Amino acid sequence: MMTLEELKQYALLHVKTHSFTAIDPLDVLNSIDAPSCEESTKGAWDQQWVSAAEKCLREKAVDDAIQCLNFARFPFPHTKQQEKASKQLTDVFEETYGRQDVRKYTLERNGRTFSVYTSNLRSNLPCLLVLGGIVSVKEQWKVFLEVGKRLGFSVIITECPGVGENSGIYDAASYKMLGQILDSFSLKVNVNHTFIVGMSFGGHLAIKQALEDDRIKGITTVGAPLHSFFKEYSDIDVPFLTQTTLAHVMGKNLGDVADTLSSFALSQAELRALHIPLTYVFSRKDEIIPVREKEFLLENGQNIRLYEFDDVHGSPNHLDMIQKIVPLSVLKQSESKKFIIRLGLALMLTLNKWKKRGGKR
Template sequence: MNDVAELKQYVGVHARAQGIPPAQYEPLLDQVSHDDDGPGSWVAEWSRAAERLERDGRLLEACRYYNMARFPYVDGQPRRDALARCVTVFDRWRRENSPIQRLDLDLPQGRLGCWTVGLDPAQPRPVLLVMGGIVSVKEQWAPLLLRARALGMAGLVTEMPGVGENAARYDTDSPRMLSHVLDALRDRGVDATQAYAMTLSFSGHLALRRAPDDPRLRGVILAGAPVHAFFTDREWQRALPRITVDTLGHLTGEKPADAVERMRGWAIDPSALRAIDVPVHALVSRRDEIIPPQDAQMLRRHVRRLRTRTNDDVHGSPNHVAESGLWLVLSLLRMRRVDPRQQASLRWRLTAMRARGVLASGGG
């Protein structure tokens, strides 16, 4: 079982990223008293709210609540059922409201479930690969595919090993999954030689490790990615939230007490970072409680084509969701060197948002 206080603390970033405002989820959290089975449990209260939304035909909102019910990972039948409902309800929503398509890929690690948009053999397009972190499923990020389509790209969203429907083990070979996905897309209506990775949280580590070895990756966008110190700084690791350590143990198949220690060899050394010859844009949270500040510093020292944006926020920048979304799209446009007028518009909107935030906080 998870610590309910931690669940309530860390669910905020994922709720806000999906457009669930505090006014909706905070009263629900007040009804949660434990993480076992039955009424008052984390899964039961989120699932009950999801069922109401589903009955009302508010399918995308229901999907988001089922996602929160299975958060942070499947540890038994109740969360397994919530994940299944999350996927099923999203499938219903996308069939009725979007061009998003289901695609299952048979990779060396096993079958991988994906949501896609813009796959067209008659007109192969550059592809945007989207992946969340260790606690977020593909349905959470799938609406980003509509942005890719609007930008004239194909798009694919999937999950890290061990997350959601991806049953593969999270291990030292996991970065190769990105290349295996591109291999599988080669004859499926995308230009897999022009791939851009929007990899959020821990999936950013996979992209950084793979970028020097796969020339098809033309750019990498990160948000709160572990790089080096996360894996090597024992003092930092001792202060990590239990929910992070438990999740890493679940995904790697290790005991939580051993999981982070056995990941020490996953640290990316400076020479590997210097070998990255594509643009890397990184979103950094100044008060990140999961990713140590040394990791952003290491990117700045060793990645040659780096842009960063720093928010005065905690991991995932939950108080800067709108700004971060604009910045991610702007990063993609900059990497592809397209649509200068839209780039200028996004830069203006970001500047205006940042100025309003400074004024609201009394910063002058």
């Protein structure tokens, strides 16, 4: 069972990724004294975040409410309250942003459905495909629906199998889902020039698909597992929260995860065969991705741009820099002619580096 300490540690790292206006998230955390419970219980993780979301909705702070509901269902729905929060999150998102240029499509793979949100679909624009890892719902990446349009891309955001509205099973062939997405939008978007931003496990899926899909021209990832994580899973001190989430998305018992994961690993030959630009953000204190992944990347990568931070998984304490690195990487990889935006991002990134002295490239 996931401990309350683990849940709160995650939340403390990630509340800073959203500027709350209607509530103080620390007050919510301090009001929680139990993990999520099957029965609606005051003081439980899911109940307190749902209550906070309801307050945000009353005050018309929709983005705050979505973030609270995201915390409520974290890391995946395993109580009725969490399932309800997950559905409400999607409903609120669609009701709010579906009125704008955001459209939702539901696709099917192996008899299971998954959904994507899109914006700015134009046949003459390159495609920006975004997905998170095994805990990130697609609604978390809303900013790309807005920013991608300004950067000159048609944007598609989705989620890993087993996450959010993706009812698929996470397995060694899950990366093929990305190719199916590109096939589905080939008449609406210039998928022959696709750039992927894949966070964590989503980055691994992107690399696997790119090895057999020349429509993908560049990948940007933050903390993607590559080889060692999958091959040495049993020997790595992986947080229990990650272990149980992997078991959930894979549809397996905890004890059966390690043997299956070995087949997910990228080989040296595969990474050496990847010649498209790959921007990788590595965290030195990553509690999930072993340091050997950086060595594997540098020894075998062919076209690598590495950023490294003294931080935990996802480098949440360097979010201000990552918010510049990611769009700048996509613009460079696509050889975008939006030179003013590129220059502005580069200058802001340099300023952030000068202030923190924490990142290096």
